[in-house]
Amino acid sequence: xxxxxxxxxxxxxxxxxxxxxxxxxxxxxxxxxxxxxxxxxxxxxxxxxxxxxxxxxxxxxxxxxxxxxxxxxxxxxxxxxxxxxxxxxxxxxxxxxxxxxxxxxxxxxxxxxxxxxxxxxxxxxxxxxxxxxxxxxxxxxxxxxxxxxxxxxxxxxxxxxxxxxxxxxxxxxxxxxxxxxxxxxxxxxxxxxxxxxxxxxxxxxxxxxxxxxxxxxxxxxxxxxxxxxxxxxxxxxxxxxxxxxxxxxxxxxxxxxxxxxxxxxxxxxxxxxxxxxxxxxxxxxxxxxxxxxxxxxxxxxxxxxxxxxxxxxxxxxxxxxxxxxxxxxx
Amino acid sequence: xxxxxxxxxxxxxxxxxxxxxxxxxxxxxxxxxxxxxxxxxxxxxxxxxxxxxxxxxxxxxxxxxxxxxxxxxxxxxxxxxxxxxxxxxxxxxxxxxxxxxxxxxxxxxxxxxxxxxxxxxxxxxxxxxxxxxxxxxxxxxxxxxxxxxxxxxxxxxxxxxxxxxxxxxxxxxxxxxxxxxxxxxxxxxxxxxxxxxxxxxxxxxxxxxxxxxxxxxxxxxxxxxxxxxxxxxxxxxxxxxxxxxxxxxxxxxxxxxxxxxxxxxxxxxxxxxxxxxxxxxxxxxxxxxxxxxxxxxxxxxxxxxxxxxxxxxxxxxxxxxxxxxxxxxxxxxxxx
Numbered sequence: 162x163x164x165x166x167x168x169x170x171x172x173x174x175x176x177x178x179x180x181x182x183x184x185x186x187x188x189x190x191x192x193x194x195x196x197x198x199x200x201x202x203x204x205x206x207x208x209x210x211x212x213x214x215x216x217x218x219x220x221x222x223x224x225x226x227x228x229x230x231x232x233x234x235x236x237x238x239x240x241x242x243x244x245x246x247x248x249x250x251x252x253x254x255x256x257x258x259x260x261x262x263x264x265x266x267x268x269x270x271x272x273x274x275x276x277x278x279x280x281x282x283x284x285x286x287x288x289x290x291x292x293x294x295x296x297x298x299x300x301x302x303x304x305x306x307x308x309x310x311x312x313x314x315x316x317x318x319x320x321x322x323x324x325x326x327x328x329x330x331x332x333x334x335x336x337x338x339x340x341x342x343x344x345x346x347x348x349x350x351x352x353x354x355x356x357x358x359x360x361x362x363x364x365x366x367x368x369x370x371x372x373x374x375x376x377x378x379x380x381x382x383x384x385x386x387x388x389x390x391x392x393x394x395x396x397x398x399x400x401x402x403x404x405x406x407x408x409x410x411x412x413x414x415x416x417x418x419x420x421x422x423x424x425x426x427x428x429x430x431x432x433x434x435x436x437x438x439x440x441x442x443x444x445x446x447x448x449x450x451x452x453x454x455x456x457x458x459x460x461x462x463x464x465x466x467x468x469x470x471x472x473x474x475x476x477x478x479x480x481x482x483x484x485x486x487x488x489x490x491x
Numbered sequence: 492x493x494x495x496x497x498x499x500x501x502x503x504x505x506x507x508x509x510x511x512x513x514x515x516x517x518x519x520x521x522x523x524x525x526x527x528x529x530x531x532x533x534x535x536x537x538x539x540x541x542x543x544x545x546x547x548x549x550x551x552x553x554x555x556x557x558x559x560x561x562x563x564x565x566x567x568x569x570x571x572x573x574x575x576x577x578x579x580x581x582x583x584x585x586x587x588x589x590x591x592x593x594x595x596x597x598x599x600x601x602x603x604x605x606x607x608x609x610x611x612x613x614x615x616x617x618x619x620x621x622x623x624x625x626x627x628x629x630x631x632x633x634x635x636x637x638x639x640x641x642x643x644x645x646x647x648x649x650x651x652x653x654x655x656x657x658x659x660x661x662x663x664x665x666x667x668x669x670x671x672x673x674x675x676x677x678x679x680x681x682x683x684x685x686x687x688x689x690x691x692x693x694x695x696x697x698x699x700x701x702x703x704x705x706x707x708x709x710x711x712x713x714x715x716x717x718x719x720x721x722x723x724x725x726x727x728x729x730x731x732x733x734x735x736x737x738x739x740x741x742x743x744x745x746x747x748x749x750x751x752x753x754x755x756x757x758x759x760x761x762x763x764x765x766x767x768x769x770x771x772x773x774x775x776x777x778x779x780x781x782x783x784x785x786x787x788x789x790x791x792x793x794x795x796x797x798x799x800x801x802x803x804x805x806x807x808x809x810x811x812x813x814x815x816x817x818x819x820x821x822x823x824x825x826x827x
Contacts, residue, residue, distance in 0.1 A: 224648045225641055226825040244648045253645050259638030263512050269639075275503045276646045278495050316642070 166198055168237045172324045172355035173199035173222060178231035180217050180379075191217040193379035194231070199357050199372075204350045206370035206387070207359040208463060214379035215359040216256060219328050223253050236324060249277055252317025253326040257333075258309040262302035266293055266312045269301055270319065279319050287315040307338035314345055325349050327358040331365060343369050367459040375466050382466045390462050399435055401428040401442075402451025409447050416441055427451065500647065500656035508664040513629045517622045518668035524622070525672040528615045529679030532602075536689040539599045547597040554592035565590055579782055604684035605691025608677070609704055613768055615676040616708040619669050620763070623712040624736055626668075627661035627719025632729040641826050650822050654724065658814055661720035662713040669712040673705050707767055707799075711806070718810045721817035752776070756797045759809065765802030772796050 165174050178195040181188050192214040199205045209215050220226040222233060224241040233240040238247045260269040270284045288297045291311040296304070304312065310330065317325055327346065331339045346356045346369050360366050366373065367387060374384040383390060403409040406428055410420045418438075419431040430438055435452055442449060495503070508514055539547070558565075569587035576583040634640040647653055684690045719732065726732040744758040752775045755761045765771035775795055779787035 220825070223645050225644060225827075227823065241648070248645065248648045251645075255641065255645070257638075259642050261507075261634070261637055261639050264510060268510060272503055272507055273642070273646050275506070276495070276500070276643065278499070320646075 163196060165232065165234055170201060171198045171234070172201050172205075172236060173197065173357060174232075174234045175218070175222075176232045178218065178221060178233060179229045180214070180221060180226060181229055190379055192221070192228075195376065195379060196381055197374055197376075198384070199355065199374070201355055202350065202353060203371035204346050204356040204358060204369050206366035206373035207357055207376070208361070208363065208366060208373055208459075209359075209376035211361065213376045215376065216328055217379075218376075219253070219255055219326055219357075219359060222326065223251070223255065224248075225255070249320050250323045251326065252320050252322035252324070253328075254310075254313040254317060254330060255326075255328045258313030258316075260301045260309075260312065260316075263300055265298050265300055266304065266308075266315075267297040269312070270316060273316055274319050277320060283319055287318040290318060291315040306333045307335065307341070310334060310338065310342065314342075322354065324355045324357065327356065327360075329360055330358060331360065331362060339365065363460045363463055364458070373459070375463060377466070383462070387459065391459065398429045398431045398454070399433065399438060400451065400453045401430055401438060401449060402426075403428070403442065403447055403449055405447060408445075409442055412441060412445050412447065413438065497652050497655055497659075500652055501659050504656045504660040505664065507634075508630055508660050511630065511633065513633065514626050514664070517626045517629075518671075521619055521622050521668045521672035522675060524618045525615055525675035525679065528611055528676050529683055532607075532611055532680045533683035533687065536602055536604075536684050536687040538601060538687060538689075543599050547594070547599070550597045551592060551594050554597070558592055562591065579779065579787060581782070601687075601689055603689045603691030604681060605693055605697060608680060608684075608697075608701060609768075611680050612673065612676055612701065612704060612708070615672065616711075616767055619672050619708070620711055620715050621737075623665040623669055624715040624719040625733065626665050627716040627721075628723045628729050628732040628736070629719075630661050630664070631657055631720045631723030632727065632732060635723070635727050635827075636729075638827055644826055651818065654818050654821050657724075658717050658720045658817070662717035665712050665716035666709055669709055670705075673708060677701065677705070704767070704769070707803075711763065711766060714806060714810050718813050721810075721813045724817040724821045725813075748773070755795070756801060757805065759806070761797050762802035762805040765797040765799050766806060769799050770796050771802065 163176065165176055175195050175197045178192055178197070179190070180192040181190050183189070195214065195218060197207075197218065199207075207215055207218070217226060221228050222235055222240060224244040227241070235244075236247045236250055238244075240247070260266075264272075267284060267288065270288065271281065274281065274284050285294070285297075288294045291314050293308060293311055293315060296308060301309070301312065325346075327342070330342045330346075334342065343365065346358060349356050350371070358366065358370065370387055372384070372386050373390065375382050400423055401409065401413075406422070406426065410422075410428055413420045413428070413430055413433070416433070416437075418433040421429050423429045433441075439449060439452065566587055569585050569590060573583055573585040573587060576585075634643070644650070644653065681690070719736065722732040722736055723729070726735060740760050744760040748755045748758050748761065752773065755771075755773045755775075761771045761773065773795055774792050776790040777793050779789055779791040781787060
């Protein structure tokens with residue numbers, strides 16, 4: 162287990178964090194020795210396929226679940242021991258927003274505000290901030306999913322937190338709602354807060370996150386700045402556009418180069434110089450209409466590292482083993 | 492911002508308790524139960540009708556004729572039977588000197604407030620206690636079921652304080668509707684009895700006893716509210732908690748007391764009745780005692796009593812254990 166980073170450098174750090182459950186008489190490892198560092202400031206994406214242990218980890222950060230072992234530090238304080246000291250500086254939405262269905266949005270927030278000694282005026286302010294002032298008197302159960310999400314965001318703002326945790330915040334939202342949540346996360350980060358967002362919608366995280374941690378089977382497989390991860394994943398690959406990609410893939414593979422589809426009808430070829438690719442294909446009567454440096458996106462990085470789709474299903478390129486344990490650091 | 496202490500949390504929970512629709516429905520049911528008792532009292536305390544009086548007079552006349560003809564024989568038979576029983580039970584008293592018919596034996600019985608008031612209050616109390624238990628259960632399980640408890644813990648992570656505030660409010664919160672329903676029962680019964688001329692003699696001692704009975708009912712309601720909350724934390728679902736609580740009272744207690752009557756003092760039902768009604772009587776079969784040094788065959792039935800103090804202490808201990816167990820589990824359990 163590596164040492165925790167120096168105080169004042171991370172909003173969240175875990176070392177050897179482990180949680181197991183009993184399920185139908187079997188011991189299931191939800192989080193298996195996770196070392197996680199969320200830098201102070203900015204948006205940090207927490208990625209992993211379904212069942213990777215993201216929500217369990219977040220619940221342990223918030224003291225809702227008791228870890229079997231490991232160390233958790235939130236805002237430089239040990240958790241859960243010092244949770245009461247830091248909880249007022251942490252806002253969190255875990256999975257779907259959960260409030261009393263029969264109470265109005267305002268009443269739900271008033272009770273939460275009273276619980277932390279926040280003034281009643283704060284409730285009206287955060288309701289206005291998230292655009293819910295007009296529906297604040299309606300029962301929570303009558304809210305749309307987007308409104309529920311906005312109420313949950315309003316609840317986190319009651320504390321004026323330094324760290325805001327969103328767990329799958331855009332699940333079920335329409336495009337406008339997704340854009341709104343994304344903007345909220347960027348606004349929070351711009352205001353100097355740290356945002357930790359777990360999501361399996363990778364394009365969304367790529368747009369909003371400065372840094373990411375990728376987990377699978379409860380363990381960290383990669384982490385660092387998004388730009389660095391993408392650069393590392395795309396390095397050494399060439400994108401090849403050709404009329405008969407299957408035939409071309411066979412020709413290139415004969416030369417011992419790693420070839421995989423790019424998902425858009427072309428090929429990604431690793432380990433070959435562009436001139437060699439051109440020559441090899443031309444020798445067989447296959448002519449290129451595109452040859453460019455490979456550009457990986459976060460989904461490709463994710464697939465390569467976890468070997469699964471974000472929904473937990475096996476990835477299409479199963480022939481290529483996923484490099485578990487690879488770590489990329491900024 | 493460290494948030495309020497237990498006192499502040501109790502105030503927040505009291506607001507939550509008041510706002511809950513289920514709690515308001517249960518309070519309305521408590522008032523309804525009181526009104527049902529009052530209506531029953533009014534109907535049962537009405538003076539006998541002319542027709543009932545005429546029927547009673549006729550039956551009394553028949554009885555007098557029969558007594559004139561056979562009275563001496565009835566008394567003789569009675570004395571023989573009494574003497575026979577005294578061979579095994581020296582205290583037997585068949586009341587053979589009091590067999591002559593009297594007019595009041597044939598009139599429809601008209602209960603009075605003085606005579607039946609405590610029974611009426613006791614009848615209402617049983618239902619009110621069930622409602623208090625249900626209020627405690629639903630107060631906690633609704634929050635667990637909706638997931639709102641998890642949200643609350645991300646604001647107030649001190650589980651001991653959260654638990655203490657919820658159990659305290661579950662106990663205290665049921666007092667107002669229970670007191671209101673009891674007051675309505677007593678006041679309504681008094682009004683119904685007065686309207687029917689069936690009040691009877693109400694001494695200051697009678698009122699004192701009734702007040703003490705109502706206070707015991709309130710205490711029991713608070714204890715059952717707390718027990719409901721604790722059981723809610725343990726079972727995490729209203730169906731589970733109500734099933735355990737009511738199932739225990741109806742099945743386990745009944746089976747225990749039925750199979751081994753000697754265990755009756757240790758059942759919750761008997762203890763609750765003893766606490767509410769100033770003692771609980773039950774009967775047990777025991778080997779008959781020797782008479783004049785001669786051993787008797789078979790078994791004799793003896794009356795036993797569970798005292799109010801015994802019942803109160805047993806209930807307090809059981810609920811205290813339940814509350815502590817709920818706290819220990821809640822402090823360690825993962826919350827969704």
